[in-house]
Amino acid sequence: MSLPTTLARVERLLRPLLHRLPPHVATHLFSKGRSVYTAMLANDVPADRPVAVPPITVWGMNLRTPLWNAAGMFKKGEGYAMVAAQGAGMWLAGTTTSRPRAGNTKKGIRWPAVPYPASGAAHNWMGLPNEGHAVVAERIARLDRRSDCAVGISVSAEPGLEETVALHELADGMRRYIDAGVDYIEMNESCPNVPGHAGGPVLDDGLVRRLEYVMQHVLHGAARRVPVVVKFSNDTAIDQVDDLVATLVHMGYDGIVLGNTSTRYSAIEPQIAASERRTFRAFTEQYGGGVSGRPLKVWSLALCAAAAQAARKHASNKEFHVVRCGGIESMADVEASAAIGVQLNQWYTGYFTGVGKYGHDVYARVLG
Ligand SMILES: Cc1cc2nc3c(=O)[nH]c(=O)nc-3n(C[C@H](O)[C@H](O)[C@H](O)COP(=O)(O)O)c2cc1C
Numbered sequence: 136m137s138l139p140t141t142l143a144r145v146e147r148l149l150r151p152l153l154h155r156l157p158p159h160v161a162t163h164l165f166s167k168g169r170s171v172y173t174a175m176l177a178n179d180v181p182a183d184r185p186v187a188v189p190p191i192t193v194w195g196m197n198l199r200t201p202l203w204n205a206a207g208m209f210k211k212g213e214g215y216a217m218v219a220a221q222g223a224g225m226w227l228a229g230t231t232t233s234r235p236r237a238g239n240t241k242k243g244i245r246w247p248a249v250p251y252p253a254s255g256a257a258h259n260w261m262g263l264p265n266e267g268h269a270v271v272a273e274r275i276a277r278l279d280r281r282s283d284c285a286v287g288i289s290v291s292a293e294p295g296l297e298e299t300v301a302l303h304e305l306a307d308g309m310r311r312y313i314d315a316g317v318d319y320i321e322m323n324e325s326c327p328n329v330p331g332h333a334g335g336p337v338l339d340d341g342l343v344r345r346l347e348y349v350m351q352h353v354l355h356g357a358a359r360r361v362p363v364v365v366k367f368s369n370d371t372a373i374d375q376v377d378d379l380v381a382t383l384v385h386m387g388y389d390g391i392v393l394g395n396t397s398t399r400y401s402a403i404e405p406q407i408a409a410s411e412r413r414t415f416r417a418f419t420e421q422y423g424g425g426v427s428g429r430p431l432k433v434w435s436l437a438l439c440a441a442a443a444q445a446a447r448k449h450a451s452n453k454e455f456h457v458v459r460c461g462g463i464e465s466m467a468d469v470e471a472s473a474a475i476g477v478q479l480n481q482w483y484t485g486y487f488t489g490v491g492k493y494g495h496d497v498y499a500r501v502l503g
Contacts, residue, residue, distance in 0.1 A: 139176040140494035146172070147491030150252040154410055158417035159242065162249045169248055177214030181495035186222035188502045190283060191478060194362040194389060194454055196318055198224030199283040200502055202469060205460050205481040206230050206289035206323060206366070210265050212274040219284035222498030227481070228275065229289035230323045231265045233296075233304030238264025239422075247422050250484075251415060253408035255464060257484045258415065259396070260424030263291060268308030276315040287319035288312045289366070292345060302345060306352040313357045320361055322349065325368040325395035343382070350386045364390035369397050369434045369461045373441050380445035383455070390456040391446075392481070393438040396425025397461075406430040428484035432462025436471060443476040464488060466502055 136144075146168075153161045190199050203225035204218060212228040219226060238246050239262030248259035265271070268290065280286060290312070292305040309320055324342060346365070354363060365388060367379065376393075383391055397403060400419045403426050407415045418424060442457040456479055459472045464485030472480050489497035 136494060137179045137181070139172065139179045140490065142172060143176070143487075143491045143494065147252070147488075150250060150491075151410070153250070154414050158249075158414040159244075159421075161414055162247050162418060162421075163244050165249050166244050166247050170246065173208070174213065176490070177209060177217055179495075180216045181220050183220050184222050184496055184499045186499050186502055191224070193456055193478065194319070196285045197283055198285060200224040200498060201473075201478055202463070202480045202482060202498065202502065203227060203285075203287070204486060205483040206321060207261070208483055208486070212271040212288075215278050215280070215284070215286065217495075219281055221495050222502070223284055224479075225285040225287050225319065227287040227289055227319075227321065228271060229265065229321075230263055230291050231268045231271050231288070231308065232263060232291050232293045233268055233301075233308050234293055235267045235270075236263050236265055238262040241422060247418070247424065249414055249418055250487075251407055251411040251428070252488070253411055254406060255429030255462075255484065255488065256403075256407065257427045258418045258424050259427070260418075260422035263294070268304075268311055272308070272311040272315040275312065275317060278316075280316075285318040286316065287321060288317045289321040289323050291323040298341070298344070302348040305345070306349060306356075309349065309353045309363075310357050313353075313359050313361050317361060320353075320363045321392060322363065322365045323395070325366055325371075346382065346386055346388070350388075354387050362389035364388065364392055364456070364458060366392035366460070367394045369394040369431045369438065370399055371438060373438060376438060376441040377445040377448070380442050380455075381449045384446065384449040384451055384453075387453065389454065390458055390479075391442050392458040392460055393435055393442055394461060396427045397431055397434070398423065398425060400426070403430045427461070429462050429464065432464075432468065435459050435461030435463075436475065439472065439477045440475040447476070464501075469502065 203223040215226045246261040250257045292301045439459045458479040460481040463482040493500040
């Protein structure tokens, strides 16, 4: 067992004790440890792990499995060789923005985050820290790639910029990634931790202008055509899904991801174990932030079912895929997605729980 996977197992055993500490101390400890640990894990490339599920072909790409990491795990573009060897069907870097961002710091805690292990959930208020499109695109261009693990990037328009500048820089960043050789681009329209992104209502004028701009300058204007999908919140109102999918299909987008973290704190709180509620309330009060993991499972399934139905209704002759993200932690979840016609899945919170249990066998064991 390598040092990072041993640490993950030890940390898994210690995690429940975290919530006996004062919430501020628990958040401080975890937030500091999280960044150091993720960097170590990303560099710990294991021997190739066999996976039992058959490969799939989507958008003309061969994916070893129908599951890969959600955005925000490898913000700097690290970890490709590690997840490819574990058995991920894709590796998703970012989210990046056009200009480097420091992310959120409050009360001496940089990038506040805390896990709720007894609830299968987590909470973060990171604020999209990243090094910018140009730096990460250069890193991606130098990757030693394999044919069964696609390379994806998550991008966002720079929050707080004047709109024409933000749009120009967004499209420029997407084209840089296309030149760097990415196979897939995800537009993040749903980070609850920066101003300008939102849970909903989503189909506002600003979004439509961004989609039109990217359609003209990237879908139709780039040197190479790469699938571009748009990620919305798991807090999206279900009655908006049909309009969203119709708009994306009509404009020539390639898919939708549902979705990002939730800020429906009062609906989530009853799903947080009693032993973790004090930290949950304190984090919500102090930072707000987005909740991930098991509480999102039912919502992501319902939203994806609506999106899959809408995709069939508005189908064009182009491939359009729904990607489920939110609360995926087991083969049963991947099967539940398949049962509603959704082939593709991403995970974040469940992945780290899995690494704590199974180390680098996480894909092999969860999909086995
Ligand atoms: C620490 C952390 C950082 C995240 N950063 C991003 C991000 O940069 N971009 C993004 O689109 N989503 C980000 N997310 C959201 C995840 O990609 C995913 O949508 C969410 O966690 C729900 O999936 P899960 O239930 O499997 O964790 C982040 C989530 C966590 C926990």
